[in-house]
Amino acid sequence: MWEYSDKVREHFFNPRNSGPLEEANGIGDVGSIQCGDALRLMLKVEPETEIIQDAHFQTFGCGSAIASSSALTEMIKGMTLDEALKVSNQDIADFLDGLPPEKMHCSVMGREALQAAIANYRGEEWSDDHEEGALICKCFAIDAVMIEDVVKANDLNTVEEVTFYTKAGGGCAACHEGIEEILAKVKAERPGMGETSPPAVCPATPEAPKPPAKKLSIVEKIKKIEEVLESVRPMLQRDHGDVELADVQGKKIYVHLKGACSGCMMEAATLGGIQQKMIETLGELVQVLPSSHMPVEA
Amino acid sequence: MEPIYLDNNATTRCDPAVVEAMLPFFTQHFGNASSIHAFGSEVGKALKKARSQVQALLGAEHDSEIIFTSCGTESDSTAILSALKAQPDRNTVITTNVEHPAILTLCEWLEKEGYIVHKLKVDRKGRIDMDEYKSLLNDRVAVVSAMWANNETGTIFPVVEMAELASAKGIMFHTDAVQAVGKIPIDLKNTKIDMLSLSGHKLHAPKGIGVLYLRRGCRFRPLLRGGHQERGRRAGTENSASIVGLGMACELALKKMEIENTEVKRLRDKLEQGILSQITHCFPTGDVSNRLPNTSNIAFEYIEGEAILLLLNKLGIAASSGSACTSGSLEPSHVMRAMGIPYTAAHGTIRFSLSVYNTEAEVDRVIEAVPPIVAQLRKLSPYWKDDAPAANPEAAFAPTYA
Numbered sequence: 182m183w184e185y186s187d188k189v190r191e192h193f194f195n196p197r198n199s200g201p202l203e204e205a206n207g208i209g210d211v212g213s214i215q216c217g218d219a220l221r222l223m224l225k226v227e228p229e230t231e232i233i234q235d236a237h238f239q240t241f242g243c244g245s246a247i248a249s250s251s252a253l254t255e256m257i258k259g260m261t262l263d264e265a266l267k268v269s270n271q272d273i274a275d276f277l278d279g280l281p282p283e284k285m286h287c288s289v290m291g292r293e294a295l296q297a298a299i300a301n302y303r304g305e306e307w308s309d310d311h312e313e314g315a316l317i318c319k320c321f322a323i324d325a326v327m328i329e330d331v332v333k334a335n336d337l338n339t340v341e342e343v344t345f346y347t348k349a350g351g352g353c354a355a356c357h358e359g360i361e362e363i364l365a366k367v368k369a370e371r372p373g374m375g376e377t378s379p380p381a382v383c384p385a386t387p388e389a390p391k392p393p394a395k396k397l398s399i400v401e402k403i404k405k406i407e408e409v410l411e412s413v414r415p416m417l418q419r420d421h422g423d424v425e426l427a428d429v430q431g432k433k434i435y436v437h438l439k440g441a442c443s444g445c446m447m448e449a450a451t452l453g454g455i456q457q458k459m460i461e462t463l464g465e466l467v468q469v470l471p472s473s474h475m476p477v478e479a
Numbered sequence: 480m481e482p483i484y485l486d487n488n489a490t491t492r493c494d495p496a497v498v499e500a501m502l503p504f505f506t507q508h509f510g511n512a513s514s515i516h517a518f519g520s521e522v523g524k525a526l527k528k529a530r531s532q533v534q535a536l537l538g539a540e541h542d543s544e545i546i547f548t549s550c551g552t553e554s555d556s557t558a559i560l561s562a563l564k565a566q567p568d569r570n571t572v573i574t575t576n577v578e579h580p581a582i583l584t585l586c587e588w589l590e591k592e593g594y595i596v597h598k599l600k601v602d603r604k605g606r607i608d609m610d611e612y613k614s615l616l617n618d619r620v621a622v623v624s625a626m627w628a629n630n631e632t633g634t635i636f637p638v639v640e641m642a643e644l645a646s647a648k649g650i651m652f653h654t655d656a657v658q659a660v661g662k663i664p665i666d667l668k669n670t671k672i673d674m675l676s677l678s679g680h681k682l683h684a685p686k687g688i689g690v691l692y693l694r695r696g697c698r699f700r701p702l703l704r705g706g707h708q709e710r711g712r713r714a715g716t717e718n719s720a721s722i723v724g725l726g727m728a729c730e731l732a733l734k735k736m737e738i739e740n741t742e743v744k745r746l747r748d749k750l751e752q753g754i755l756s757q758i759t760h761c762f763p764t765g766d767v768s769n770r771l772p773n774t775s776n777i778a779f780e781y782i783e784g785e786a787i788l789l790l791l792n793k794l795g796i797a798a799s800s801g802s803a804c805t806s807g808s809l810e811p812s813h814v815m816r817a818m819g820i821p822y823t824a825a826h827g828t829i830r831f832s833l834s835v836y837n838t839e840a841e842v843d844r845v846i847e848a849v850p851p852i853v854a855q856l857r858k859l860s861p862y863w864k865d866d867a868p869a870a871n872p873e874a875a876f877a878p879t880y881a
Binding site for chain 2: 193194196200214215216220221238239240242243244246
């Protein structure tokens with residue numbers, strides 16, 4: 182059985198705000214019966230102030246799906262819609278003192294129901310762009326879609342590289358076979374990478390970064406850093422996140438993670454991926470850190 | 480409140496007589512059966528006795544047909560890999576799509592290795608189509624592997640008949656009988672079954688002990704090579720305490736076979752009827768007229784199994800579910816999907832599996848406990864309204880993404 186926190190158990194056994202809400206003026210239905218969880222979130226919003234006066238849920242799902250729904254309704258009551266939109270799935274998980282990696286999607290579903298319900302209230306169309314794949318790496322909760330995207334975007338070829346970029350495979354090693362399968366699949370799809378192309382044209386692997394001939398000036402270095410950040414931004418923006426350079430202090434590169442990236446459970450993996458690219462591009466060992474780690478000015 | 484254990488298809492408690500039989504083999508009889516001295520020969524004698532106890536339960540012709548392994552999974556892997564290795568001119572395995580992962584995961588890997596695997600489909604009651612089966616038997620097939628009884632529904636496959644058909648075409652037949660052994664009578668000497676897997680912990684012996692039955696004359700290649708234990712067919716020092724425990728468990732199972740098929744069956748039926756008669760929109764899955772006497776698998780529509788289990792657990796009742804959430808996968812049980820059980824029901828399947836240790840009072844308590852739990856969860860379900868499914872439930876609740 183799962184190791185649920187006491188708070189998850191408590192919210193499951195005594196769910197708050199369950200059942201229909203007659204006066205609801207914003208309703209979000211999300212989930213999938215195939216996957217075994219589906220959630221209807223009902224909001225009663227005060228039109229003048231846009232304050233959520235009441236929130237109810239109905240959930241078809243497991244213990245953590247019900248607990249996540251219950252937690253969400255408790256969290257957003259009294260918030261304005263704009264405040265509520267800032268609630269991330271990690272916030273829901275944190276409110277419940279954490280969820281097992283296999284169950285993080287329950288909190289994602291909660292956040293999506295919230296977005297859908299607010300869109301419904303505002304008369305907007307909400308379309309889901311979240312694709313969830315089979316969970317590959319249970320140690321770090323990385324799914325197949327995420328690994329495939331990163332492999333494609335960065336032209337990765339080995340399990341080690343996938344681990345550098347995503348952390349997947351860096352724990353118990355049980356998923357190495359699964360990662361190899363994704364690599365093989367992407368490789369087969371890669372144009373010009375068929376059996377006819379000689380291996381010599383393969384791009385250099387990150388294990389062998391070519392150091393630049395001479396030491397970079399600080400201006401050149403910052404330009405290169407900006408280039409790397411530009412190259413990863415489209416990937417982050419696809420997940421409603423973003424990144425920008427905050428400061429460079431010696432070997433430490435500080436970045437602002439924005440939007441969905443801020444507070445995302447994958448923050449460490451995202452930074453790890455960026456750091457790997459920085460090392461390759463700059464040809465020296467650097468550390469990429471969130472701006473919150475910047476030393477406070479004296 | 481005493482806990483009620485109705486998850487005996489997952490594992491069983493060791494019978495106290497089994498534990499008692501085992502204990503001396505941790506202390507005074509600690510010897511290695513291969514040793515010449517008295518410490519070893521005592522153990523050797525005990526292993527011989529255990530082998531004959533297993534032989535009796537299986538109705539095997541010779542005690543040398545019993546190979547002790549570490550578990551059911553090892554027995555399954557040994558059997559199928561042996562059949563392929565011993566017959567390099569044959570590259571095909573026939574199995575079913577409702578097998579235990581011990582077989583299915585192995586077969587998926589074999590497919591990647593270039594072997595051909597045919598998985599027989601099942602109908603709504605979990606029965607295979609014998610005509611489809613017959614049509615697949617040809618001289619490229621190395622082995623057929625079909626479970627004797629399904630772990631989720633208890634549905635029994637006609638393995639004796641299937642083995643005869645395979646044998647007539649010169650094809651080896653293996654059965655994963657982990658759920659069947661000890662629950663229904665088995666008489667291997669009067670069948671054409673070549674290999675059978677069993678697992679000790681499913682019949683009140685400890686975990687970590689299994690058996691591969693290998694018919695005399697069946698071609699064989701070991702999985703583990705090394706010492707001469709088990710006549711070189713399974714190297715590694717014998718797990719003597721567990722083997723002795725398994726022998727005792729087999730002897731007890733044979734004695735209790737009658738009770739299993741009368742009293743346990745009666746309690747199972749009472750439980751099932753008690754639940755079905757009180758709750759709407761639920762149904763038993765599998766082939767209810769041809770299943771293990773201890774197993775009842777009920778699908779509760781519009782609610783999710785893990786939630787049911789958590790609430791049962793709070794009342795001290797242990798069962799299991801085919802829902803996706805209990806396994807951490809996105810899909811519900813492959814057995815339920817193979818039978819075409821709709822998603823709205825497949826996620827809400829609960830398996831109750833009894834043993835000879837269950838009592839009438841326990842069954843009565845469970846019959847009382849289940850209806851309020853189902854009602855409570857249906858009240859939370861967006862597919863449910865008042866006392867019935869929402870009118871046209873799939874349309875009443877159509878989430879944004881599917």
